[in-house]
Amino acid sequence: MIYIVRHGQDDDTVRGGWSDTPLTALGVQQSIQFADDLLNNQHKYNICKLYSSDLKRAKQTAEIISQKLHLPIEFLPDFREVNNGDLAGIDNKLAEEKYPNLYWRKLAWNEHYPNGESPMEFFERVSNAWKKFVCEVSVYDKNVLLVTHSGVINVINCIIENKAYSNKNNYYGIECAKISLEIEIKKMF
Secondary structure, eight states: OEEEEEOOOBOTTBOOTTOOOOBOHHHHHHHHHHHHHHHHTHHHHOEEEEEEOSSHHHHHHHHHHHHHHTOOEEEOGGGSOOOOGGGTTOBHHHHHHHSTTOOGGGSOTTOOOTTSOOHHHHHHHHHHHHHHHHHHHTTOSSEEEEEEOHHHHHHHHHHHTTOOOOTTOOOOOOOTTSEEEEEOGGGGO
16 A cells, blocks of 8 residues: 655745745644554554655654654656746745736646746656556565655646646645555555
């Protein structure tokens, strides 16, 4: 089984994407509660390996889980959120002044964020990373946990459900520090 979780809450006053902003105090608490649940139910989850995006908010969440479960973390940069280039981490008001009306859902499929990636490139990156990841973890006889971001989870969910992905839709409400997807590896082959 592959469990996929979104990181704890981060600062929503800035543009996310490749920002390296940390978790908020609530995000830390959410991550601790999630890690406690995993620890208290380890017989159910049976996690043998922990993976994470290498962006700070996911990294912090994974580190909290790692400490509770005594598992090492393997960081996978391909599971980062969309590369929003020059907008990463800047204050929302400043972003609106410098880049008026520039939002993920408004980008054309092959249109890039300034110094960032397009929806097509994001989808291809995550899709390729997902295929490689599934192959790598299929050798384990126990379960794995991946800490990542809502955009990545949306792409993976579309792949699994065989739905066409588009940046124009918000497919799934992804909660912070909760398991968003449970995927049986054997069903992937």
